[in-house]
Amino acid sequence: MKRAIEKNLISINFYNPRDFTTNKHNKVDDYQAGGGAGLLLNAQPLLDTLKKIKNKNKNIYFIFPAPAGKTFIQADAKRLANKEHIVFVNGRYEGIDERVVETYADEVFSIGDYILTGGELASCVMSDAISRNIDGVLGNKESLSEESFENMLIEAPSFTKPAIYENRSIPSEFLKGNHAKIINLKNEMAKLKTKYFRPDLYLHAKCKKEK
Numbered sequence: 001m002k003r004a005i006e007k008n009l010i011s012i013n014f015y016n017p018r019d020f021t022t023n024k025h026n027k028v029d030d031y032q033a034g035g036g037a038g039l040l041l042n043a044q045p046l047l048d049t050l051k052k053i054k055n056k057n058k059n060i061y062f063i064f065p066a067p068a069g070k071t072f073i074q075a076d077a078k079r080l081a082n083k084e085h086i087v088f089v090n091g092r093y094e095g096i097d098e099r100v101v102e103t104y105a106d107e108v109f110s111i112g113d114y115i116l117t118g119g120e121l122a123s124c125v126m127s128d129a130i131s132r133n134i135d136g137v138l139g140n141k142e143s144l145s146e147e148s149f150e151n152m153l154i155e156a157p158s159f160t161k162p163a164i165y166e167n168r169s170i171p172s173e174f175l176k177g178n179h180a181k182i183i184n185l186k187n188e189m190a191k192l193k194t195k196y197f198r199p200d201l202y203l204h205a206k207c208k209k210e211k
């Protein structure tokens with residue numbers, strides 16, 4: 001991402017809701033209405049921050065990282081690479097006053113079924129996955145089409161040289177130079193690897209193919 005920024009392929013800005021507070025101590029958090037453990041990011045500073053961003057550019061796409069969201073997947077990374085401006089709205093503490101989410105969220109994504117301390121890491125994960133799908137960000141464009149989750153399969157196992165290391169050898173077909181056969185073998189290995197590591201994905205791919 002550093003190189004992508006240097007090449008002007010992407011740019012990243014930050015907004016601090018604290019700069020938009022109207023209270024004396026620039027507080028951005030508060031106790032939950034109705035009780036409950038922990039603090040929430042309250043509505044006013046965030047709503048004002050997002051309003052200002054939206055007024056500057058109507059095409060902004062707001063993504064809220066949250067455990068409640070749908071799981072972020074590779075297809076989302078590819079689709080969102082076509083958006084011109086994305087703003088990630090990161091929660092902290094127990095999260096964000098729901099009215100902010102209701103007013104501004106274009107999409108809500110979780111990066112997995114576990115709880116992070118804040119949305120920043122989730123936003124970094126999604127930004128990285130999205131950015132590498134933008135033209136020019138990756139040195140080798142082909143690596144995108146050969147990666148896991150393309151055709152709903154996990155990528156086939158890969159090896160480097162030497163062909164034998166500590167008595168473990170790589171598939172001999174890889175050394176014979178017949179590219180059609182190598183592609184065939186890789187495809188079969190990708191299916192087996194998916195079946196073993198991600199039976200859910202394998203079943204999904206199989207059902208889709210049979211339809």
Ligand code: SAM
Nearest residue numbers: 065066067091094095110111115116118119122
């Ligand atoms: N109280 C919330 C709940 O139970 O759903 C958890 C809040 S969490 C401690 C604080 C913030 O971290 C969230 O508002 C969200 O921005 C981010 N976050 C935590 N886990 C996440 C996940 N799995 N995926 C995406 N964002 C997450």
